Amino acid sequence: MSQATTDALLEVEDLRVAFAVGGREIRAVDGVSYRVEPGQTLAIIGESGSGKTVGCRAIMGLLPAAAMISGSARLRGSELIGLSDAQLRKHRGSDLAMVFQDPARSLNPTMRVGAQITEAIRTHRKLGKPQAKAEAVELLRLVRIPAPDRRFHEYPHQLSGGMRQRVMIAIALACRPKLLIADEATTALDVTTQAQIMELMLELQAELGMSLLFISHDLGLAASYADEVVVMYAGKIVEQAPAGKLFGAGGTVRMRYTRALLDAIPHIERAAHTELPVVSGRPPDPADLPPGCSFAPRCAHAADDCLAKAPALAEHSPGHSWACWHPCENGVAP
Amino acid sequence: MAAQLPDMTTTLAPGAAPALPSLVSARQLRGQRVARALRLWVPAAILVALFFLCFVWPYVYPIPSGTVGSILAAQEPPFSPGHWLGTDPVGVDVFAMLVYGGQVAFEVGFAVTAIGMVIGGLIGLAAGYFGGWTDTVLSRIIDVLIAFPALVLALAVAEVLQPSELHLIWALSVFSVPAFARVTRGSTLVVRQLPFIQAARLSGTRNWRIIIKHVLPNVLPGIISFSLIGVGIVVILEGALDFLGLGIQQPKPSWGAMIARGQTVLTAQPEYVLIPSIVLLIFVMALNLLGDALRERWGVR
């Protein structure tokens, strides 16, 4: 996987994003590289401020003009960074599509749901109105919305959160993209609805032969649904491995931050009132990153070298990369 | 997978990640900081300078008095010796008129705005915080006041009262009070819903204390930046009233009256209109820009 093959669907290399705000430089994404293979599910996990969302928006060209972006993101060989809006529009929808967190705000409340889907269809394909409508109803059926003909005419506020998210997915799939990016797409949903939507996305992925890149703060989602997991902290990737290598029996988490995340998640098997292993402090200010490892100020196992120099992300074990001077020895989940 | 940058070939320990250079130049960051500061201090400085000119200067330097001698020779163009902005057709020095007119502008502008802020603000706070019947009654009163067409009311007031600066202030307050009441009520409605107000109630704090200590400080930044724009509007309204002959009467000058008198000779001697207009423009723009900069600082939307 670390060979420089050219058959990856999305290849991101050294992506960096910075903003100048109030006279300070905010390093949102600080040198991130990863690949998404065709048909693969990649999860990017991080807390707020880790740069996970900014990185993907940079790829889609959705950042404000004031953002400074460097690095490369190649979709089947063609470079996406630095393209103009008109050029990107050719890729958006047909090659890659994005589903956002808050369906209430991503859908136009004054337009009927069906109209929003047909609009997406007709932007990329030359279809007449009746064909576009038929296609839209098919899409609604594809995302498992019951009574799609009726729903076609409804407004977003008449649908529940889960249904609105399905509509968002339908819009995203309008032109059968090769890569679907889901940016915290289930965070605002109830847990039962979240499970439904994740199942749906995986089924669609299999049916349509898509790759899925989902961004979340929830390690559990990554463990349950992803093939490959990337963990980000303070704008950098700190650990990357297939899900099977990280979680569950036989899983070894190496980087201290990933270990801390795993330990801090409420596990239902834990007895009530157990004291959680706590990491003090908070993520570094992206305008003022520490010189060494970004996690070192909070890490219980930090040594002098951790504070002095930043470890590079390297593949220390086949398929499993991490950036840590003193990784966990045997990081088995409790 | 460490990125190798050509100009960073210092001796790195194996496995260490090189520090990546800035994407944003230091010059760009400095420029941002400077621009932000300028946006606040330049208009503030202009206003302070105008204030100084109108209120302090007359006590320090002698204002040129009018020309003496024959009325036929009274009028002098700008840059004449002793009268650097010239004199008007009857010999009164233009610069003197600007200075005294400016006093009127400041006085009327800030007085009307202050009255509006205090009275209108109280009405708006009460209506917004208590809601219900209080809000309904107060809002209807405000609506009635706003419904009056501005100049018609001013005309009426001018007919009833003798035109003078004080009466002008009362007349214009009829507009500023409902304007401030509306704005304050809107802000209060928003702030009232915020969780910290409910938290204050749950902490046991009484209503009046919540209004003064919680609602007011949060509503104030918006009111203050609105008030700066308000001063500008009032000065323009005052100018319009003077122009119509309803405001300040001769011989006391005002910028609006100067513009009015100047229009008769607009084509021949445009400076009599241009000079007060430019000063008025600078004054109002400085107020607006200062209001914008303060809004930016205080995060008012």
Add this chain to the structure above:
Amino acid sequence: MSTETAADDKRPLLSVRDLVQEFVVREGGGTRAGVVQAVSGVSFDIRPGETLGIVGETGSGKSTLARAILQSPRPKSGTVSFRGSELTRLRGRQLLAARRNLQFVFQDPFGSLDPKWQVRSIIEEPLIAYAAGDRQARRKRVDELLDLVGLDPARYAKRHPRELSGGQAQRIAIARAVALEPDLLICDEAVSSLDVLIQAQVLNLFEKLRRELGLSYLFIAHDLALVKQVSDRVGVMYLGKFCEVGPGESVYRQPLHPYTRALLDSIPSTEPGAGRKTTTLRGEPPSPVSPPSGCRFRTRCPRAADRCAAEVPEPRELFPGHQVACHFPLTEPADPAAAAQATATHTTATAPG
């Protein structure tokens, strides 16, 4: 659901019976579109020193329940007895006095702090409102409270909320809430908007306060694992009613209500591939304006039968302290007619792989 057992010799700290809260839904123009009964007859007790966790999804009514207990706004009907006083009948000063020992922590850590106030004033506010000591005593207490929540008074007392992180802001809110040494703390999604690592810090703080101050909690969240970890007993709400209430371990190991089972199955676990569970709940939550007749969960329940539509299930105790409101709880076989109907229409995902 009453949770007093024979062995309970302490009077419950909080006793809620048949609580109902409604609000009117209006159309854009202000006309009445309907009435939503957000809380429909909820009853429970909290004993001193106990943490009751309430878990529910959107529309379950859990947040409305919390506010109804506080009487802001007052519930439509039902009783709320706190330390022996009936809160629904108290007004003005009396309500204020009774509520002194009942405090609240909000979901949005920054929203609940006045951005214009200093941290010290924020924490001092309840002390001033209840006239707890003179200025010097209050200041001392504020410093004590800051220490209690793990923030150095010298560094934090004079700050403003915008200079704090989410976790620090929530600690200030907690410090304010415990300033008057309340008996019961209601936490409404108090950690839901915090990052995982910070969330763990704040949860540990709750535990510390529980131990050191003997606090009882009513902990409301949508995350079942979180609620179970923090609570002694767990109540599951759906559309305004309790489905199941019982000791946390019991509810987890032996869920009785199909909704509880569905919630447990939906939790993404950190076992790879385990996410492909056998039952994902079908359908959408019904409209709260006109909930289904009988059992409200029946439209999404794989075990629903005719009886579920006809009759509202009453809570009954199947295990010690563990009650369920269901005609066909998971320990009993489903109605055979329902089973046939359910297999025809319910979604099963692919087997775990």
